[in-house]
Amino acid sequence: MKVTCDVIKDILPLYLEGMLSDDSCAMVEEHIEQCQECKIYLDEMKTFNGIPIDTNISPLLKIKSTLRKKKIQTAILSIMFSIVILVITIAFLTAPExxxxxxxxxxxxxxxxxxxxxxxxxxxxxxxxxxxxxxxxxxxxxxxxxxxxxxxxxxxxxxxxxxxxxxxxxxxxxxxxxxxxxxxxxxxxxxxxxxxxxxxxxxPRLFLGYYLLIAIALATICGLIMVIFRSNAKVFNYTMKIFFLPVSYILGQLFVKGFTTWSYIATRDLYAILLTAIPLYIAFLMAINLIREYKSKRT
Ligand SMILES: [Zn+2]
Known part of the structure; x- marks a missing residue:
């Protein structure tokens, strides 16, 4: 009986598994040497069998836990920003006119x-x-x-x-x-x-104290977000940039007025505080970048 390609292909899986008798093995190998098509077929089967079936699912679990972590972080972030918006809204609505x-x-x-x-x-x-x-x-x-x-x-x-x-x-x-x-x-x-x-x-005009309280509240909220998201570089860095806005204002207030929040000329003092706070804020941003560059050069 002539050994056809079909017969060879039928028994190739057994050949690969090493379950053929010596005679059958010899028959397969003899055919393979002469038949290019079956050789390719065998190579394909080897490649396919060669792909290890990975029973280790830990990378999948890791992805799953990362996703869950991201979900929780997104949720907390939404809550935090809702609080910020709420605080600003209430502050705006109840601000003394x-x-x-x-x-x-x-x-x-x-x-x-x-x-x-x-x-x-x-x-x-x-x-x-x-x-x-x-x-x-x-x-x-x-x-x-x-x-x-x-x-x-x-x-x-x-x-x-x-x-x-x-x-x-x-x-x-x-x-x-x-x-x-x-x-x-x-x-x-x-x-x-x-x-x-x-x-x-x-x-004395008193609204400076009111602005100072808002700045302290904002800085506190941003600080909390930074503590919670310290492992999430993107959120942390973004929040840090916001964090330095109220911090700059608070420092501006301290530089211009010390610890007194009343002023006989509050509007002028407010301008002075803002003029102090804006460059401070720019300085903070530059400092952040410099520190980041320094760190990345070191590593
Ligand atoms: Zn063949």
């Missing part, structure tokens, strides 16, 4: 036995009262301002209670209302004018 005195948001009234009462209108969401002793120390000068917020006007109305300026029976010489834009100066709304320079008396 100082009420100019022309709206007569506060009136001062004596209610007997020396008590002086500040009566706030419904539109007032918050107020600030500061008192300073007069030069002779026998009496006090008061400064009041009031504010509203987008939150109070549009979302949840809440009024402030009227308040007694001198609960301990201090003498009230004068009460000024101050506008935060600083244009009109402070307006005498009660008592006599104690300002030697005339009707205008300038008072």
């Amino acid at each position: 100082y009420i100019p005195y022309s709206e007569k948001s506060v009136t001062i009234d004596e209610i007997g036995n020396g008590s002086v009462l500040a009566i706030f209108e419904d539109t007032v969401y918050g107020y600030d009262i500061e008192s300073y002793p007069t030069d002779d120390g026998t009496s006090y000068i008061y400064h009041i301002t009031t504010w509203n917020s987008i939150w109070n006007r549009n979302i949840k109305r809440s009024n402030v209670n009227n308040t007694i300026l001198n609960p301990n029976g201090e003498n009230v010489t004068s009460v000024y209302y101050y506008d935060t834009d600083g244009s009109g100066g402070d307006i005498l709304i009660y008592g006599k004018n104690e300002n030697p320079n005339g009707g205008v008396l300038t008072l």
Whole structure:
């Protein structure tokens, strides 16, 4: 019987497995030597058998765990950025919008036995009262301002209670209302004018402290993200760049004003802080790049 290619191909798997008798082996090898087609077929089978069936699935598990890790990190990142957006939104909505005195948001009234009462209108969401002793120390000068917020006007109305300026029976010489834009100066709304320079008396403006708190909150959140994602270089580096924005502002505040957040000329001080913070921020970015370059050269 002539050994056909088909017969050889049928028994090649057994030949490869070494399960043929010596005679059959010899027959296959003899055919292969003469038949190019079967030789190629055998080579293909060898190659195919040569591919190891990898029973080690640890790389797959690793991919799976990496994917899961990424998923968790993405989730945390989304939450963090939601918090950042939420904080900024709430800060924006509740940011004090100082009420100019022309709206007569506060009136001062004596209610007997020396008590002086500040009566706030419904539109007032918050107020600030500061008192300073007069030069002779026998009496006090008061400064009041009031504010509203987008939150109070549009979302949840809440009024402030009227308040007694001198609960301990201090003498009230004068009460000024101050506008935060600083244009009109402070307006005498009660008592006599104690300002030697005339009707205008300038008072500490307080919104710098508010901005400082926002900067600290942002820096803290970014810091937390950096701690959580310290193994994820991309997120870490990106967050670090954001992190240095509030940090630059905080340092700018420290450089310009020290630890005091009030200012007689807050708008000018704010510009000064920003002018300090911007180059600081650029310096931080450059420092990050330099450190990165230095590290990559070393390794
Ligand atoms: Zn053949």
